[in-house]
Amino acid sequence: MGRWLGRIVVGLTLSLISFIAYSSQIFIIWPWYGRELSVELMTLLGPFNLLVGMLLWNYWLCVLTDPGQVPKDWQPDVQSEHGYEVKPLTGTPRYCRTCQSYKPPRAHHCKQCKRCVLRMDHHCPWVNNCIGFANYGHFIRFLFFVDVACIYHVTVITRRVFEGMGRGYWDEPSGVELIFIVLNYVTCVPVICAVGAFSIYHFYCLLANSTTIEGWEKDKAATLVRRGKIQEIKFPYDLGYKSNVVSVLGSNPLLWCCPTVPPGNGLKYDMTTDYGEWMELQSSSHAGGVHGFGAAGKRIVEP
Incomplete structure (x- = not known):
């Protein structure tokens, strides 16, 4: 049932995108330009359709791309300079009892997907998939192109409205055109x-190199700092704005708007050298607990 519901949501999302993108061109822009192809019309619609194409491409990649699964028999390297996560009572690495496997840094178990996801950000019902290590870049680009395409769309429709109002009447008024203007708004x-x-x-989050789950953890930790229950802490994965963006979108800024494979393998992450101690408080919906980094780079986790 959940699988089919997710597919229905994806279908409805694609339908909404298609309606906004193409009904405006067919029933508003095309009549506005006299239903004739012209350089001016192509100049107007060319950039818009490019934005819509990039939007749909990245959306589909969010839906189809596996966010990242923990390899079978993966075990943490206790000698790694990238650090590893351990439970404070036993001193052993994090372990997912549901998946019966160790969890790499920043990985969390998703109840909907029924597995651990690398660098899990959240489970998104609109794409019927988890957003994690392998598809977070696609998700960021999808949001970006939705914003730009919608602003472009509203600007064009508003221009059509004001041009008609400026003449004191609708230019070639049409009941269908008016209905679709309202529906598009x-x-x-x-x-x-x-x-x-x-x-x-x-x-x-991209600029801070933080996930949604880590954002919740930092907020809870900040509350404990204000209450005097723990000392001031620093987030270990914040490498600076540029490095944070590069860690998700790649090193070439010219390709940041194009779908690319994220750097690394999702099993280990660079950390700042002066992070001090960081404590994380996971929400109860995930494999909860309190995390911390000690001087040796171990990340402490309470079950």
């Missing part, structure tokens, strides 16, 4: 508001 404006707010948060 009703569908596109809420998308801009909702996805725009979501994008701001994830662009911030």
Whole structure:
């Protein structure tokens, strides 16, 4: 049931994207330009369709790309300079009882996907998939192209409205055109508001090299710092804005808007050399506990 519900949600999402993208061109822009091809019309619609194409490409990659699965028989390298996570009582590495396997740093178990996901950010119902190590870059690009395409769309539709109002009447008024103008505003404006707010948060996470789960953990840790229960802490994966973006989108800025394979293998991550001690408080919906980094680079986890 869950699998089919997820596919229905993906179908509805694609339908919404297609309606906004193509109904505006067929029923508003095309009549506005007299239903004739022209250089001006192609100049207007060319960039918009390019944005829509990139949007759909990255969305489909979010849906189809495996976010990253822990390899069978993977075990942490206790000699690694990248650090490893251990439980404070036993001193043993993190272990997922459900998957019966060790968990690499930043990996979490997803109840919906029923497996551990590398660098798990969240499970997204809109793509019917987890957002993790291998598809987080696609997700960031998808949000970016949704924002830009929707702003472009609303700008063009608004230009059409104001051009008609500026003459004191609708240019070649059409009941169908008016209906689709209203429908496009009703569908596109809420998308801009909702996805725009979501994008701001994830662009911030990208710049901080943080996942949604780690963001929750940092917020809870900050609350404990204010209450005086723990000492001031630092997040170990924040390498600086540029390095943080490179760790997700790759080293070539010219390719940041193009789907690419993320650097690394999702099993280990660079950390700042002066991170001090970091404590994480996982939410109860994931394999909860308190995490910390000691001087030796061990990440301590309470079950």
